[in-house]
Amino acid sequence: MFARRPILHCRECGATVVYRLPDDGDTHPRAVCTRCATVHYENPLMVVGTVPVLGERVLLCQRNIEPRRGLWTLPAGFMELDETTAQGAARETDEEAGAQIEMGPLFTLLNVTQVGQVHLYYRATLLSDAFDPGHETMQARLFTEDEIPWEQLAFRTVRRTLECYFADRRTGRFGFHCMDLS
Amino acid sequence: MFARRPILHCRECGATVVYRLPDDGDTHPRAVCTRCATVHYENPLMVVGTVPVLGERVLLCQRNIEPRRGLWTLPAGFMELDETTAQGAARETDEEAGAQIEMGPLFTLLNVTQVGQVHLYYRATLLSDAFDPGHETMQARLFTEDEIPWEQLAFRTVRRTLECYFADRRTGRFGFHCMDLS
Numbered sequence: 617m618f619a620r621r622p623i624l625h626c627r628e629c630g631a632t633v634v635y636r637l638p639d640d641g642d643t644h645p646r647a648v649c650t651r652c653a654t655v656h657y658e659n660p661l662m663v664v665g666t667v668p669v670l671g672e673r674v675l676l677c678q679r680n681i682e683p684r685r686g687l688w689t690l691p692a693g694f695m696e697l698d699e700t701t702a703q704g705a706a707r708e709t710d711e712e713a714g715a716q717i718e719m720g721p722l723f724t725l726l727n728v729t730q731v732g733q734v735h736l737y738y739r740a741t742l743l744s745d746a747f748d749p750g751h752e753t754m755q756a757r758l759f760t761e762d763e764i765p766w767e768q769l770a771f772r773t774v775r776r777t778l779e780c781y782f783a784d785r786r787t788g789r790f791g792f793h794c795m796d797l798s
Numbered sequence: 799m800f801a802r803r804p805i806l807h808c809r810e811c812g813a814t815v816v817y818r819l820p821d822d823g824d825t826h827p828r829a830v831c832t833r834c835a836t837v838h839y840e841n842p843l844m845v846v847g848t849v850p851v852l853g854e855r856v857l858l859c860q861r862n863i864e865p866r867r868g869l870w871t872l873p874a875g876f877m878e879l880d881e882t883t884a885q886g887a888a889r890e891t892d893e894e895a896g897a898q899i900e901m902g903p904l905f906t907l908l909n910v911t912q913v914g915q916v917h918l919y920y921r922a923t924l925l926s927d928a929f930d931p932g933h934e935t936m937q938a939r940l941f942t943e944d945e946i947p948w949e950q951l952a953f954r955t956v957r958r959t960l961e962c963y964f965a966d967r968r969t970g971r972f973g974f975h976c977m978d979l980s
Contacts, residue, residue, distance in 0.1 A: 620879070625812035627805045627838075632812070641933060644878060656809075660877050661841050662916060695842050696826060697802070700909035700978045701916060722907065722976055727882035734844060734883060751823055792974050794904055796882045 620658060620732060623647035628654045663735040663773070664704040665692020667781050668717050670742035673758035674778065676765075677712050680754045684770035690737060690777060691715070691756075705738045713756040714748025717741060724780055726773045727796040735773040739781075739790065772797050802840060802914060805829040810836045845917040845955070846886040847874020849963050850899050852924035855940035856960065858947075859894050862936045866952035872919065872959060873897070887920045895938040896930025899923060906962055908955045909978040917955040921963075921972065954979050 626633055631651035638646050638655045647656040667690055668675040676688040691712040695704040702719055709715050720739035727734055747756040759765070761782050769775045776795055784790045808815055813833035820828050820837045829838040849872055850857040858870040873894040877886040884901055891897050902921035909916055929938040941947070943964050951957045958977055966972045 621810075623809045625807055625809050627807050627809060628803075630807035630812035630814070657876065658879055659843050660879060662844065694839065695916075697840055697842060697914040698911065700911055701907070702909075702976075702978075722974075725883070725904065727884075729880065729882055732879040734877075792904075794884075796884075 623656050623658070626650075626652060626654050627656065628652055658732075660732045660734055662695040662701065662704075663692050663733055664695045664701050664708060664738075665690050665735070666705050666709045666717065666719070666738050666740040667723060667777060668709060668713065668715055668740045668742045669781075670745055670758060672760050674761075674764070674781065675713055675715060675742060675747070675756060675758055677749060677752075677756045678754040679752065679770055681752050686754070687768050687770035688765050688774075689770040690774050692735065692737070692774075701736050702738060705736070705740075709740065711750045712753050714750065715756065716743040716746075718743060721790075722792060723790065724773075724777045724792075725794045726776060727794075728773060729796070729798055735777075737773075737777045805838050805840070808832075808834060808836050809838065810834055840914075842914045842916055844877040844883070844886075845874050845915055846877045846883050846890060846920075847872050847917070848887050848891045848899065848901070848920050848922040849905060849959060850891060850895070850897055850922045850924050851963075852927055852940055855942050856946070856963065857895060857897060857924060857929070857938060857940055859931060859934075859938045860936040861934065861952055863934050868936070869950050869952035870947050870956075871952040872956050874917065874919070874956075883918050884920060887918070887922075891922065893932050894935050896932065897938065898925040898928075900925060903972075904974060905972065906955075906959045906974075907976045908958060909976075910955060910980075911978070912980055917959075919955075919959045 626649035629652045633647040691709040693708040717740040724737045749756045808831035811834045815829040873891040875890040899922040906919045931938045
């Protein structure tokens with residue numbers, strides 16, 4: 617989850633590009649090919665994940681990869697082209713935690729404009745406490761609210777989603793929450 | 799809103815790419831540079847728009863550009879890097895309709911896996927019935943439910959969002975709706 621590197625070469629013909637306003641009335645500078653004039657658009661990325669819950673406890677994964685190796689996260693990752701948002705969230709939960717879940721409703725949408733990302737978290741119910749994390753995860757563990765390692769969370773979107781989750785649980789009514797993190 | 803063209807050249811060095819599994823355990827084939835080994839990820843795009851309402855009527859725009867030139871749409875377009883989802887929806891409403899709005903809550907999230915897109919529509923209240931559409935729009939017009947040109951809508955996501963809007967309005971309670979259109 618990094619900031620973007622500028623495009624240097626055209627994906628169609630390999631020539632160099634320059635960032636400029638295209639000729640079609642577009643208001644944003646784009647990477648335009650100096651040879652074939654192809655315009656390259658750069659758009660926000662979606663990160664999809666879950667809040668996997670078993671009774672009073674929430675599943676977190678300790679990251680085994682950069683960035684934020686060693687810190688804790690909800691299972692989440694970049695959405696792929698061949699899946700829906702919920703399918704992507706389920707895939708990441710399987711890849712990062714090896715957890716069996718029943719998918720619930722969309723719970724948070726968080727704009728992270730600084731890095732050009734939109735994060736979506738679904739609520740999910742764990743079907744067992746047996747996990748089989750992949751290579752991206754050191755360990756997958758269940759935490760009660762009191763046990764959450766708030767100072768060792770990997771991403772602000774994880775913190776905000778967990779805060780919403782426990783706040784809603786206290787009221788007994790889960791909503792859908794949209795937030796902008798700048 | 800087209801299907802994707804494959805990447806032919808590396809954005810870092812301009813050499814040709816091949817689609818293959820990267821060496822890092824990734825499970826998806828990616829465009830990998832044959833010279834510098836840069837891995838190019840391709841991810842879904844977000845389309846953001848509004849359901850602009852004035853009393854009983856909804857604002858639609860007649861498209862002046864391909865695809866679907868001449869057909870009717872809610873104001874919407876690709877989200878940009880420097881904005882939130884709601885800011886993008888407001889920008890598109892301004893660009894395509896020149897409409898003054900007060901932004902409301904997120905109303906629909908529609909997965910369109912076939913084209914690798916996720917569409918988000920916000921409810922919005924029109925502050926006047928004066929519009930000033932840009933070059934992408936032939937005309938911007940208000941429609942009652944009975945007047946909606948159902949057979950001349952540009953996109954399925956527009957149809958589904960309008961269907962949800964009028965259904966919710968009949969119940970007097972607006973929800974948030976997630977749908978998968980394949």
